[in-house]
Amino acid sequence: MPNHFASYPSLAERTAFVTGGADGIGAAIVQQLAAQGSRVAFVDKNVDYAQRTIERCVAEGAAHAPLFYEVDLLDIAQLQGACESAIADLGGVTVLVNNAASDDRHDWRDISVEYWNERMNVNLRHYFFAIQALAPQMIEARLGSIVNIGSSSYMMQEDFFPGYAIAKSAVEGITRTMARTLGPHNVRVNTVLPGWVPTERQLTKWWSPEGERATMNDQALKKRITPEEFAQMVLFLAADDSGGCTAQQFLVDGGRF
Numbered sequence: 001m002p003n004h005f006a007s008y009p010s011l012a013e014r015t016a017f018v019t020g021g022a023d024g025i026g027a028a029i030v031q032q033l034a035a036q037g038s039r040v041a042f043v044d045k046n047v048d049y050a051q052r053t054i055e056r057c058v059a060e061g062a063a064h065a066p067l068f069y070e071v072d073l074l075d076i077a078q079l080q081g082a083c084e085s086a087i088a089d090l091g092g093v094t095v096l097v098n099n100a101a102s103d104d105r106h107d108w109r110d111i112s113v114e115y116w117n118e119r120m121n122v123n124l125r126h127y128f129f130a131i132q133a134l135a136p137q138m139i140e141a142r143l144g145s146i147v148n149i150g151s152s153s154y155m156m157q158e159d160f161f162p163g164y165a166i167a168k169s170a171v172e173g174i175t176r177t178m179a180r181t182l183g184p185h186n187v188r189v190n191t192v193l194p195g196w197v198p199t200e201r202q203l204t205k206w207w208s209p210e211g212e213r214a215t216m217n218d219q220a221l222k223k224r225i226t227p228e229e230f231a232q233m234v235l236f237l238a239a240d241d242s243g244g245c246t247a248q249q250f251l252v253d254g255g256r257f
């Protein structure tokens, strides 16, 4: 990759686990970590796109091809199995990026109990259980960085996907609660919040000229924030350079607030 971004010596050979790494922001995070020389494992339900991510990492000259485990994150036993495999295959995991989510649109009047549970499970529950599965060996290593990808949608009061925005608001609760729990063991927990990052899915499913105009009007920066730019904040938080930061949330949103 013609990468003009920073290199982090502490990320070389570091072991990382990323959820939702097949597409969008998660794929950029996998690729950017791999470009730093990290040893990365990722989970996703999209096997074809996972293969594409691995091929891109290899084509870009990554020292280690990422490992992939097919997981539907609605199934916590599958996630726990993949965490165990990653610990065994990588010899431990000291970076966790909780990223996978689903921003499907819906009206608050139509939310059934089943759909409410599904929205919480796809956008929130697996974040906690990935931490539960991976934190014990971070505690043992006295080294860990957990980065939870949130969303500024609830701060913007966006009202077209309440089951998503409400779940995303609780990502901040996971970060602050677990930062206090894990801090004494030198395990850090932070949130990074995208504003609008036009991924393939965003552009295919939700893009409209009016939507983009409104976003540009809101943003101080009048440009699209790329997944690669977004990933840089994740790299910084994964690296030892951010060793003093925990329990924080960082916006990468082009200055909407």
Ligand SMILES: NC(=O)c1ccc[n+]([C@@H]2O[C@H](COP(=O)([O-])OP(=O)(O)OC[C@H]3O[C@@H](n4cnc5c(N)ncnc54)[C@H](O)[C@@H]3O)[C@@H](O)[C@H]2O)c1
Residues within 6 Å of the ligand: 019, 020, 021, 022, 023, 024, 025, 026, 043, 044, 045, 046, 049, 071, 072, 073, 074, 098, 099, 100, 101, 102, 103, 122, 149, 150, 151, 152, 153, 193, 194, 195, 196, 197, 198, 199, 200, 201, 202
């Ligand atoms: N792109 C944006 O503008 C934006 C804005 C705000 C927040 N975010 C947040 O950024 C993160 C990444 O978003 P994105 O835009 O890259 O999304 P995306 O839809 O492009 O990618 C999500 C990835 O997660 C995977 N995934 C979804 N459900 C899964 C499941 N049940 N099991 C396994 N894998 C599953 C998908 O297959 C996909 O690879 C999410 O946490 C999202 O809430 C994105």
